[in-house]
Amino acid sequence: MFKICNLEEGIGYEFRVYAENIVGVGRASKVSDSFVARDPCDPPGTPEAIAISKNHVVIQWTKPQYDGGSKVTGYIVEKRDLPQGHWMRVNFTNVVETEFAITGLTADQQYEFRVTARNAAGMFSEPSDSTGPITATDEIEPPSVSMDPKYKDVIVVNAGDNLVLDADIHGKPIPDVQWLKEGKEMEKKLRYELKTTQKSASITIKDCTRLDSGHYDLVLSNSGGTKTIPITVRVLDRPAPPSGPLREVSAEEWTMCTPPTGLQATRLTVDKLKENGEYNFRVCAINSEGVGEPADVHGTVIAAEKIEAPEIELDADLRKVVSVRAGGSLRLFITIRGRPEPTVKWEKEEGALTDRAVIESTGSYTMLVIDNVHRFDSGKYILTLENKTGTKSAFVNVRVLDTPSAPQKLEIKDVKKDSVTVCWETPLTDGGSKITNYIVEKRESIRKIEELPEGGIFYFRVCAVNEYGFGVMAETKNPVKVAQVPMPPGKITLVDATKTSVTLAWVKPAHDGGSKVLCYNVEMLPKGTDKWGVVCTAKVPEATIANLTPNETYSFRVIEFGVPIRAKDIEIEPTVNLLFNTFSVKAGGDLTVEVPIRGRPKPVVSWKKDGLPLKQTTSLSINNTLVSSKIIIKEATIDHVGKYEITLANTAGTISTDINVVVLDKPGPPSSVKVDAVTADSITLSWTPPEYDGGSKVTGYIIERRDLPEGCWMRCNFTNIPETYFDVTGLTQDQQYDFRVTAKNAAGLFSIPSDNTGPITVKDDVDPPRIMMDVKFKDTVVVKAGETLKINADVAGRPLPLPYRCSREGSAEVG
Structure with missing residues (x-):
């Protein structure tokens, strides 16, 4: 094997090989196929499953960071059956999008997938990272929506403007999206533009008119249920022509309610009326030509308070049991109505609301929020509205999914x-x-x-x-x-007897019941009676009973008693047993940090992050057991990076240990890209390293240029550049270019490109020559004969001027 370097990009090459020994060089091999010297493109981003069912999976990936100098023209998608399958291609036509649906899968079988890119030069990238195990099974997740809070209020737009309603949608399978207006599906019009993707839904209404005002509903539905989001829109437009019928009245009968110049709005609240008084109203439109004919409001109006009974609109999801995981947030958003505006009261059936409850109420809605819920937040929450017309109540059942309480x-x-x-x-x-x-x-x-x-x-x-x-x-x-009463003493023997006393001995009990024998009671029963009585107490298995009646017959028995015991806990100082103190995880992955602990009594465990108490969130939870403490991080992000400190404390002492968590992610973009020097065919760039290195050291940079105004981005460096500066050569004089820089870290992840430098023209900078000399040379310099005279001068200018040496007479010579 031999590596050939210094080839020219884009040139085709053929190769052949000679063998050589001590005798000489042999014949050449057959000529190889022609190869064009080109850079391979980078692998695509790690694919992710965006939809999973029992017989198909939809995956999505990102384009390669670098395309090898040629446009990426397609992708190859491969699958592998787990645990021991081989990689097999699943697409037999060219895939040009960054998304592909793999069909024909087996239910409940595990697979993994990867993607390879191909560019226009026919170069293939390395395969991407695997998706990891994916089980082909139907996932059901009810539809849900993430929207801007502004949609809870009335959306106001001026006539002629465009109205955009958008939302992020979630659910498995992907929900069907439907837009309704006033309860009816919206008709297709040229002004309506509906866009729906797997993660978002939006509608754009162009050139709004007053007819676009009203009540809109975004309806999401899948096999897991239906979700409806109401949105109210009001369009501000010029008034419509007043309606009749008209009738003649004298001017003295009417009182003007508006300023003489009129109003721009299409509605007016008239105050200072008499209660229960009857009034007629009329409206005139005004334009540049003057005041138009009036139009009367039909019938008379009685100035009386409008009464409307309180109403509560419970969303379909709130009519069911609302389930929330422990440590999460409970949010109950309910639409309300009533005139006058009703008072709002929230209660919990089992007692008062927790101090953690936050209530927000307006004339159109009320919202109850409880963060960091636990098992005791489960129960029935009752909402009560009250105004002059009466009272209205509704309840929501809440179930907090948590571990059980203590038996x-x-x-x-x-x-x-x-x-x-x-x-x-x-x-x-x-x-x-x-x-x-x-x-x-x-x-x-x-x-x-x-x-x-x-x-x-x-x-x-x-x-x-x-x-x-x-x-x-x-x-x-x-x-x-764990003990019981001792077994009875063994055989009792008469050791000695006189006319007034006896001496008895007995065998110790075969088992003391788990507790030390303290003493023995000797009891006596005279013949002819049925009552036993204690006659003496002995600490050893022998006793003498005196003061007996001569010639009287007696029976004896012995009972033992155990020692009472006082229980006391053993104290053991807390200890932490960790094999290593640094844990790393890829961005988006899950991480469990388990710390084995020991101590008696059970230590109290507390966690800190970067010196502050660690709070549990939806992505970070703490789980303590008798023998360990865990922090569980889901979908790790840069926010989880830092120094964690676990502290154990009990009556025997306190111990703390530091743990470092590193999230391996792509680095941030380089910043402050600037031009340090420009010549007729080169530019020197410098930049600042990324603020965040993605959890691993930044190992190099990619510099790209683009010919302006419409050129494509091309890589300038074909070797790794670890420094934060680079000379871009081979440029065309008087041509404009744009430059940007991308960082790469030790984990092999690329940042997004930096901000562009902006247009830069390649040409020599011209500055006139300048001479800087010490101020002492402005005066007469006195030198003794025989001494050396040295005159120093700094010369500047672009291009660099030629230095001169001046003679005493003023003639100049090139130095």
């Missing part, structure tokens, strides 16, 4: 020497999901006894589990000793 009434029953029975009641809340099972744990209060659990003292706790994870633990208040 209730945890008790210990039926304690034996090697087992206990733990009882509890179901949790107060199930976290919005059916409880699947319970986890029961025990904790020793003193120490762990390997293979000898009898006699140990334990705490017990229980938590419920659902599909969202482990719930809160319920723990016994006091420790429980």
